[in-house]
Amino acid sequence: MNSFLQTSLKKQDPEILSWIEKEEIRQERGLEMIASENYASQAVMEAQGSVLTNKYAEGYPQKRYYGGCENVDEIESIAIKRVTQLFGAEAANVQPHSGSQANMAAYLSLMKPGDRILGMDLSHGGHLTHGSPVNFSGQIFEAGFYGLSDSTDRLDYDQIREQAKAFQPQVIVAGASAYPRLIDFEAFGSIAREVGAHLVVDMAHIAGLVAADLHPNPIPHASLVTSTTHKTLRGPRGGIILGSEEQIKTVNKKIFPGIQGGPLEHVIAAKAVAFGEALAPDFKVYQQQVLENACALAEALQSEGFDLVTGGTENHLILVDLSSFEGGDVTGKDAEAWLDLAHITVNKNTVPREKRSPFVTSGLRVGVPALTTRGLKTSEMKQISSWIAQGIRSGGDLKKLESLKTEVISLCEKFPLYR
Ligand code: DSN
Numbered sequence: 001m002n003s004f005l006q007t008s009l010k011k012q013d014p015e016i017l018s019w020i021e022k023e024e025i026r027q028e029r030g031l032e033m034i035a036s037e038n039y040a041s042q043a044v045m046e047a048q049g050s051v052l053t054n055k056y057a058e059g060y061p062q063k064r065y066y067g068g069c070e071n072v073d074e075i076e077s078i079a080i081k082r083v084t085q086l087f088g089a090e091a092a093n094v095q096p097h098s099g100s101q102a103n104m105a106a107y108l109s110l111m112k113p114g115d116r117i118l119g120m121d122l123s124h125g126g127h128l129t130h131g132s133p134v135n136f137s138g139q140i141f142e143a144g145f146y147g148l149s150d151s152t153d154r155l156d157y158d159q160i161r162e163q164a165k166a167f168q169p170q171v172i173v174a175g176a177s178a179y180p181r182l183i184d185f186e187a188f189g190s191i192a193r194e195v196g197a198h199l200v201v202d203m204a205h206i207a208g209l210v211a212a213d214l215h216p217n218p219i220p221h222a223s224l225v226t227s228t229t230h231k232t233l234r235g236p237r238g239g240i241i242l243g244s245e246e247q248i249k250t251v252n253k254k255i256f257p258g259i260q261g262g263p264l265e266h267v268i269a270a271k272a273v274a275f276g277e278a279l280a281p282d283f284k285v286y287q288q289q290v291l292e293n294a295c296a297l298a299e300a301l302q303s304e305g306f307d308l309v310t311g312g313t314e315n316h317l318i319l320v321d322l323s324s325f326e327g328g329d330v331t332g333k334d335a336e337a338w339l340d341l342a343h344i345t346v347n348k349n350t351v352p353r354e355k356r357s358p359f360v361t362s363g364l365r366v367g368v369p370a371l372t373t374r375g376l377k378t379s380e381m382k383q384i385s386s387w388i389a390q391g392i393r394s395g396g397d398l399k400k401l402e403s404l405k406t407e408v409i410s411l412c413e414k415f416p417l418y419r
Contacts, residue, residue: 008197026089028415028416028417029343029408030344030412031345031370031384031408031412032371033344033345033367033384034345034346034347034370035036035205035231035316035347035413036177036228036230036232037230037251037369038230038234038369038370039370040236040270041234041273041274041277044234044236044270045236045276046270047236047273048267049266049271050375052072052075052265052266052268053264053266053305054211055068056262057072057076058229058257058261058262058263060076061080063076069094072265073271075268075269076094076263076268076272078272079268079272079275080094082272083240083242084365085089086179086211087211087217087242090245090248091243091244091245091398092243092248093241093248094239094271095255095263095268096239097239097260097264097375098237099226099227099228099239100239101201102202102226102227102240102241103129103130103202104129104175104259105139105202105241105254105259106226106254107137107253108201109254110170110224111170112164113140114140114141114142114306115142116142116167116170117130117141117142117171117172117173118131118143118144118146118164118167118174119137119143119146119173120145120155120173120175121146121253123358125148125177125179126145126177127176127255127257129217131143131144141362141418144169146160148179148352151312152310152326153309153352154181154310155183155184156274157184161191164191164192164197164412165195167302168195168196170198172188172191172197172199173198174188174197174199174200174201174222175198175203178319178349179210179312179315180308180313180314180317180352181313182215182315183216183218184346185199185222187223189221189225196406198221200222200223200224200226201222201225201226202226202228203218203227203313205227205231205317206232207233207289208233208286208369209233209315210288210289211278212282212287212288214287214288215370216289220374223243223247224241224242224243225249226242227239228275231369232290232378233274233280234277234286235265235277235278236271236370238269250271255272267411286372286373289377290316290379291314291315292383293368295312295313296314296382297381297385298312298313300382300386301318301388304388306322306391307323307324308321308327309321309363316367316368318364318366319349319351319364320366321363322362322392322419323351323362323363325392326393330392330395331344331356331362332348332356332363333348333359333360335392336364337396338391338396338401339391340400342401342404342405342408343412344384344408345407346388348360348364348366349361349365350362371384373415374412374417376415380415382400383411385400387407
């Protein structure tokens with residue numbers, strides 16, 4: 001149990017504490033393979049659970065609308081200094097409450113309502129905030145989409161260039177939430193320049209790899225780069241925006257007073273702690289292990305007979321195409337539910353040329369950042385791929401899944417999360 005929760009909450013609100021404890025047990029006793037999740041350190045959680053939650057600080061360091069901001073000013077300035085150093089950016093805004101709000105502020109800094117945005121199709125691995133009609137980005141702006149090449153299931157930069165020339169967007173957004181390959185930000189930058197558009201890169205999924213120089217850095221090629229801080233970057237839930245001094249001046253006004261009120265200084269402190277961790281040499285070792293684990297898992301899944309979209313991975317995630325697995329009858333929805341019963345947490349995902357609905361799907365997205373944080377290495381990836389195959393082959397047989405669960409828990413017990 002996290003010791004800092006034990007005293008007051010136990011006395012005052014045992015009901016909520018009991019749910020937190022149940023969640024802690026769920027996290028301890030399961031293999032977390034949702035590609036966008038990770039385990040923040042105890043230090044990150046302590047900063048986030050601190051007295052900073054009590055402070056209003058609308059504005060920016062040394063330019064606040066409230067008194068008593070001398071301590072949060074220092075904290076926010078440290079967060080900015082660390083994150084700009086981490087990614088080699090000139091300036092940063094560390095106040096976005098989430099990746100969605102980071103994207104909204106970035107777009108509003110570069111476009112007017114009604115302008116055009118060209119983003120990656122959600123069903124090909126993009127994100128809701130890249131122009132989806134059910135999201136602000138597709139409602140405030142006129143959205144067009146690029147997708148994956150039909151022959152390679154990869155981004156085809158010539159095709160994207162042609163689409164950009166025809167659509168004439170003000171902003172091209174690059175970045176994905178379910179794409180297992182490197183993204184060529186230089187190519188995106190050149191396409192954007194060619195059509196007179198701004199490039200926004202949403203590097204939320206791969207930020208940790210970028211910080212460790214294991215994925216090309218988008219900073220030199222983009223007008224603005226956005227990210228969340230809780231995925232491969234392993235910090236608290238939240239967002240950031242990076243860019244030139246000039247661009248960030250505009251972004252600052254769009255975040256506050258544009259779309260947010262008081263910044264969450266407790267989260268900003270936790271971001272600063274996480275950026276400090278990411279600047280330390282062992283973060284690179286962690287990210288290298290993420291890549292090794294992802295490759296080992298991909299190979300092992302292929303040996304089990306699974307087809308992987310693009311045939312493998314170059315980052316932290318893998319897209320499994322179930323439509324060709326042993327008759328193709330198992331849906332992403334079934335596989336997710338069955339694996340959940342065995343304490344393996346994954347999410348169903350559409351695959352290229354998907355025939356099923358997004359609520360059912362023919363694919364699974366699996367990731368290794370959280371498993372790697374808890375210390376698992378390539379030999380465990382082989383074991384896990386066998387459990388995934390057994391879980392899917394079980395056809396939902398509760399006895400088989402129960403016996404898998406016992407094996408999963410015994411592996412988890414060897415790799416405790418918070419010691
Ligand atoms: N919801 C996140 C993901 O799972 O990829 C993206 O914001």
